[in-house]
Amino acid sequence: MTRVLLISTYEQGHQPLGVAAPTAALMAAGHDVAAFDLAVESVSPERLGVDAADADLIGISTPMHTAARLGIRIARQLEAMSDKIVFYGLAANSLRDLGLGRAISGDTDLQLVALANGDEPQLTPVFDREKRLVPDRSLLPPLEQYARYMDASGVAHLAGHVEATRGCAHRCTHCPLTPIYAGRLRLNGADTVLADIDQQVAMGAEHITFGDPDFLNAPDLAVDLLRASAESHPGMTFDATIKVEHLIEHEGLLEEMSALGVTFITSAFESVDDRLLEILDKGHTASDLDRVLHSTQEVGIALRPTWLPFTPWTAAKDYLGLLQFVETRGLVDLTPPVQLGLRLLVPADSPLVEPMREMNALISYDADGLTWNWRHPDERMDALQSQVASLAERGASFAEIKQAACLALGAEPWPNLPAPHLHRPGLTEDWFC
């Protein structure tokens, strides 16, 4: 029996599946597991050091860029134990050469079991067709310590989080899934997902987030899960992430999804510039955005767009166009200011490295930041990006950001439009990659 310590640093405000899923697999294989979720647990460096020293294997969950950067800090604290450390998850590959531990990606639950069994890790991502075991949440803090769901009346509810699939059937060029999954999609098994929902309802959840990269990659499974959950747990509400292309392709499902309890959908709009949408291989155009805003509004689902406002291809007029779109479509309250300052991340294995090299946009690779530093051909855009990011950090409003952008880009500020007097459903944690 191997003693395994699993550490999560950040999972977008959710009780981390990055710990619960491998805990189930490791325990089923007879290993002894302990876990920390440092996003919500306050653990002193001494306590972390003692527990890490007791473990034979230390897994640091890195499901996204922010978690990977925080994971580096933890690994540095435990540097003397780097031979026991393994980073696992979507962003783990970029940590491989830091000398802080090994790294595994793809479907990592069974790879962690193999490591705990004493096998060597695979250097390339591993994918299996196994459905998942029901995640074991017994080692994690209660749902009360995680992001809540706010309903349309502004009332807070405990929220749970499940994933019906792994990977994604698409290959958007800016997406961290593309270098790892390359269009592969794996299903976690309907019975597994429903049992995970049941256990979180027993913990008090009144809302469930389907955290799949895209819930409608497997539309039949998605609808089956909603029907079964709505029947078992009447009154339960749901949210999911769904790309624009799928919202159009499966427009006919939206009415039933709303009736089954889906109250909001997060969708990666990214830009209002068709040229950039094509470079990112998003599968939608700017004109599709109005269509999906309309179709979701018609059935009473709030659509929460996410944006990629600063890329080397985003011209001043495109940024101003994005601000105008947000304001004229009544999306200001659905757009956390931090979204308006996001800068394209370019991991070492990104398909965008070569095109950016060709346009002379790359400066140097930042090993600790886990991204290429890049420059915009229009210097004003780089200056504006850092200004908007710090304005957002200071809690600036949309109107202040708009004012700053117009001033920086020499545009005439347009009058502020009145914001809709609505409370729209959402989670208490902003969306971050």
Ligand code: SF4
């Ligand atoms: S659809 Fe979403 S999850 Fe899939 S590759 Fe594109 S950005 Fe990534």
